[in-house]
Amino acid sequence: MAGQLLQPGYEENKLQRVSKLLPCRDVQSSMLLALMGEPEQYSYPSIFIYGHRATGKSHVIHTLLKELDIPYATVTCVECVSLGLLFEQVLFSLFGPDSATLLSRSPSLSDFVRVYKQLCVQNPAKQTKYIVLDRAELLRDMDANLLPAFLRLQELVEDNVTVILLSEIVWDKFRPNTGCFEPLLLHFPDYSKDELQQILSEDSHPSYSTELYSAFINILLGVFYSVCRDLRELRHLAALNFAKFVEPLESGKVNESETHKLWRNIEPHLKKAMQTVYLREVSSVQWEQQMEKEAGAVRGLSAHGHVELPYYSKFLLIAAYLASYNPARTDRRFFLKHHGKIKKTNFLKKHEKTSNHLLGPKPFALDRLLAIFYSVVDSRVAPSASVFSQISSLVTLQLLSQVGHNDQLDAPKYKCAVSLDFILAISRTVSFDIVKYLYDFL
């Protein structure tokens, strides 16, 4: 869908090439071209472009600037840990490699403006220059004067330059306290489902037909669209799973037109992919190997249900979980053999709305942990040093976390850092019914 990008001052064929490279973004690119105007004209001092990840903001800008041979400098603010790096990159791109040496060791904004003015005098140019700052939200965290100065750069250096800021976050969050020169705001809307389909179908595999690939993309979008709309992630998933999709075709079991069977084949894989590759628990290399082997469960990064703990450590962990998630006053009821009745007062009833599982683990003292531990372990166990050392090894494994000052050596406090599923798995291995002891599940 090559739209018509018309702008006097630029060659026809260049514009056509640009519009081919930017599918589904005709409206935005034509607006940008109109803003830029003819090369010698002045343009608005600053433009702010915002939109979701992977909506093509940097892609559109860079394609336009490169194809139309406009002098520009592009800087990703993530790379610039210091101001000097930012300034050097800008000067380097706009004025050539020698210009960066004119800056002092740790330049301030004042030095930058001065050097810029000098260089402008040395190399006068009529064409508009552009400075593109990607991930501009990081500019807010740098010096407070940097963002307002960049917005006014045209005024400060008295040259034909325009600053373009790209970001995911809306402009309202950028505004400094006393206000600043307001840039033009441009929104890059997200791609609709059809547009995503169109763009993804463009990079089809050479040995298969485009209809097949479009069918595959359709299936993929059906599974993933409600979760993720990021073009980059979808592309990654498509590339990884296409091999699996065409596997029955290669082995000759199925024809190209029997999409139903192909769908049935690929669907469980896509579901598995959602749990693993999408969450980056498994790297792409591992995923591809998995596809070939087709055996066994996929071991993800956070699948530490396979962690093997010694017998007493498991009980310590269970005791810690109970200590974290049960309020202290209910210990008596759970763990003593002959407990009295517990009256539920009105006070209790009001605060029972939010269960402890929603609020998170609470800290507990070492004594409480040991008390619960002794009542939970069925055999008699002596309080030896090995028990205590197991507690500290649990802390090192980050299954427990220590809370409070390191100085409190005689009464340390801990918090349990495991989830309910994990502790259920562990208690199953020691055949201990933990749900009976949890206050929230009474």
Place this chain on the structure above:
Amino acid sequence: ILRQRFCHQRLPEKPMGIESQHKHLLELLRRTAVHGESNSVLIVGPRGSGKTMLLKCVLRDLLEVKDVNKNVLQVHLNGLLQTDDRIALKEITRQLNLENVVGDKVFGSFAENLAFLLEALKKGDRSSSRPVLFILDEFDLFAHHKNQTLLYNLLDVSQSAQAPVAVIGLTCRLDVLELLEKRVKSRFSHRQIHLLSSLSFRQYLDNVILQLSLPPDFADAKFFEEWNDSIKNVSEVLHQVSVCKPSIKPTDLLEASRVCVADSKANILHGLSVLELCLIIAMKHLSDIYEGEPFNFQMVHNEFKKFLQRKSQSIYNFDKPVVMKAFEHLQQLELIKSVDGSTGKIHKEYQLMKLMLDHNQIMEALQKYPQCPTDVKQWALSAFG
């Protein structure tokens, strides 16, 4: 030409609506330049009210007088650039081309430079030294420097009978005098020029038409009709229209106004996936039920699961980590923010967050959301009533 007017901020021949201020300032500066009288003045006005424009017009008019042009030295300082007194002092010595500037580098420490500068300014008396105009842009930022030494010294020089010096400050804060220390404030002559934009709509309209009056006359007639429809951000609309379209048409005007007025947060909400949208609705419900108390991921997930059990047929029951990833995406977009800002020891799932969106924004976004499943919409509308 239009581009130059809007983008490059070229000076008009005559500033509109602020003739009295113009005259006042011009008179003041003329007195410094010609008669050698020291002055200080502050130009105060909100952003975009034309302070820099006024100053430039005045300077241009001033320099037209021939003998002034030869004599007067100008030093331009900007609060955004010179964030420190040391840098400011170097800039002053550089701009005045004083003797200890060799090429670009300025030698000597801060104290020496200051002493040298003051000496140089002090030596001349009224007849033999050149008047210097110090123009300080973003004056309020200079007041944040340590001890306000620069301001103190400049205003001190302007008060004592030495070289004629005029200090002109431009700022957008009305309370800028509160920022000054007592000793600095006492040396300031308390002359302020206010540029408050008190134009009525009609006057603004005339102003605008004058600015745009270079294109052929038929455009003006069309404008008159269009203005009668309510358009909110008039100046922004103009910028957008004049810059974007080579020929101005009424439809373009309406389109541009729609683009400018559109709520940017609603735009972002439009791009979220269905899962993320459900999370936001869950958060909204939680905030309503608990009256604005912060929530954490577990609570939101719980609420979402309740919805899935009760109603939904169209939403698949996603695993918890997938929901967590959607939650983190929302956090990255800064639609939710953590309450205490510390990511220290609290587990990721239990950290308290606040929703940064408004009730109306969410409802509006829901209306515009493409292919929103109906049960999600009903869920959103259910508890609000």
